[in-house]
Amino acid sequence: MIKKAIIPAAGFGTRFLPATKAQPKEMLPIIDTPVIQYVVQEAVDSGIEDILIISGKGKRSIEDHFDRNYELESRILEKEDEALYNQLKHIENMANIHYIRQKELNGLGDAIYHARFHCGNEPFAVLLGDTIINSAIPVTQQMIDAYEQYRQIVIAVETVPHDKVNRYGIVGGKKLSEKLIQITEMVEKPEIDKAPSNYAIAGRYILTPEIFSALEKTPRGKGNEIQLTDALRILLKQQDITATIIEGKRYDIGNKLDFLKTTVEFALKRKEFAAPFAEFLKEIVKGL
Ligand code: G1P
Numbered sequence: 001m002i003k004k005a006i007i008p009a010a011g012f013g014t015r016f017l018p019a020t021k022a023q024p025k026e027m028l029p030i031i032d033t034p035v036i037q038y039v040v041q042e043a044v045d046s047g048i049e050d051i052l053i054i055s056g057k058g059k060r061s062i063e064d065h066f067d068r069n070y071e072l073e074s075r076i077l078e079k080e081d082e083a084l085y086n087q088l089k090h091i092e093n094m095a096n097i098h099y100i101r102q103k104e105l106n107g108l109g110d111a112i113y114h115a116r117f118h119c120g121n122e123p124f125a126v127l128l129g130d131t132i133i134n135s136a137i138p139v140t141q142q143m144i145d146a147y148e149q150y151r152q153i154v155i156a157v158e159t160v161p162h163d164k165v166n167r168y169g170i171v172g173g174k175k176l177s178e179k180l181i182q183i184t185e186m187v188e189k190p191e192i193d194k195a196p197s198n199y200a201i202a203g204r205y206i207l208t209p210e211i212f213s214a215l216e217k218t219p220r221g222k223g224n225e226i227q228l229t230d231a232l233r234i235l236l237k238q239q240d241i242t243a244t245i246i247e248g249k250r251y252d253i254g255n256k257l258d259f260l261k262t263t264v265e266f267a268l269k270r271k272e273f274a275a276p277f278a279e280f281l282k283e284i285v286k287g288l
Contacts, residue, residue, distance in 0.1 A: 002123055002144050002206065005048040007039055008111040009129035010056030010102040015254045024059045025254055026129040030266050031273075035253045036062060037091065038132045044094050046140035048125060052098045052118045054111040063099055068092045107225025109215050116212040123147060126228075128203035132262065135248025139204050146180065146244050147206040153235065156204035157181070157243045158250060165195040169229035171243050172196025181243040183236060188222045188229035199243060201229065202250050210235055 013025030020028075026036035036053075043051055055062060069088070076085045100114050112126065125140050133139045139156055146154045157171055172185035185196040205228075214231040221227040232241060251262040264281070267273045 001047070002125055002147065003048060004050045004052070004119055004122060005043040005125040005127055005140070006052050006054065006112060006115045006119070007036065007043070007127050007129045008054040008102075008108055009036060009059060009062060010054050010105060010111055011130075011254075012105065013130075013254060016256060016259070022058065024062055026059075027061050027065065028253060028259065030132070030251075030253070030259075030262055031270060034065060035132060036129050037065070037094075039127050039129055040066070040094050040097070042133065042138045042140055043125065043127055045138045046125070046144055048095065048140070050096045050098070052100060052115050053129070054102050054114050055099045056102045056105065059101075066091060066094065066097050105225075107220075107223070107227055109218055109226035109228040109231050112207070112228055112231075113212060113215045113226070116209075119209060119212075121209050123206060123208045126205040126207055130252065130254040131203035132251045132253060133202070133204065133246060133248045134251070135246070137247070139202075139246050139248050142247060143204060143206045143244055146242060150240075150242055152239060153208055153211075153232070153241045154206040155183070155232070155241065155243045156202040156246045157199040158202045158246050159198050160200040162195075162198050163192060165190060165198055165200065166192050168200035169227075170195045170197060171199050171201065173243065176242075179245050179247070181245070183241045183243050186229050186233045186236060186241075188227045199245070202246055203252075204246070210239070 009024065009026045013020030016025050027034045040051060053062060073085065073088055102111050102114055127140060143154045143156055160168060166189050169186065169188045170190055171183045173181045173183040176182050187196065211231055214234040217234055218226050218231040221230045252258045253262065267277045
């Protein structure tokens with residue numbers, strides 16, 4: 001059973017400056033909920049009980065968000081807003097959340113290496129803190145199911161347009177079924193004409209503890225950072241790794257255009273905004 005998850009959330013968020021100069025990108029709200037809360041909810045909905053957030057400089061508001069705020073709670077109780085009160089209680093009781101700080105930003109691989117003592121000898125899930133995936137069955141649950149079946153590392157992938165492969169980790173391999181790929185190649189942000197496929201790593205992984213010794217052997221790669229993809233490639237020489245093609249829609253919140261699209265889509269799904277917001281959008285579209 002997989003009960004632990006790691007959420008790397010230490011990155012600078014340079015793609016979202018200036019908003020991320022003094023606040024974490026993971027705390028940017030989609031309507032009224034910070035991105036990282038959606039990510040924690042996906043983990044919890046997949047049966048995860050224990051979460052380690054890899055935090056860093058300027059990220060303290062993430063801890064505050066999942067902490068209890070007595071003063072605010074009593075204010076809301078005075079106003080007798082039970083729904084809002086319950087929402088606050090839900091956030092502080094979502095999971096056992098632990099934090100460790102990545103003092104230097106040496107890449108995703110290095111962030112994951114910070115979790116070695118926390119994870120010990122157990123397999124664990126990794127959910128990138130700036131990516132929301134909307135799906136009927138939470139993607140982490142889909143991957144845990146694949147892990148339970150194959151007992152090997154599982155990586156979530158999705159197809160991306162060929163001209164965008166240089167933005168992602170890309171895997172190549174043999175299709176085992178409609179949803180599963182036996183990985184034979186992995187490369188972090190390849191040049192467009194050198195990518196083994198257009199299956200991009202989608203920000204969710206089920207890893208086993210061997211990843212930590214692979215990370216110790218991983219030299220700096222793309223962007224002069226320790227890349228998780230490179231460590232996985234080292235492991236690929238010793239063990240089979242599976243990719244699951246995700247059933248769901250991925251939103252990369254670190255990207256401004258995706259952030260805007262996500263906000264619009266999520267607003268149209270919210271009961272209280274759906275009708276008036278749709279009206280507003282129709283008016284806007286008329287004027288285009
Ligand atoms: C990271 C991973 C990459 C993956 C991507 C998904 O890159 O290194 O393999 O495809 O997340 O969002 P980053 O976007 O942090 O540069």
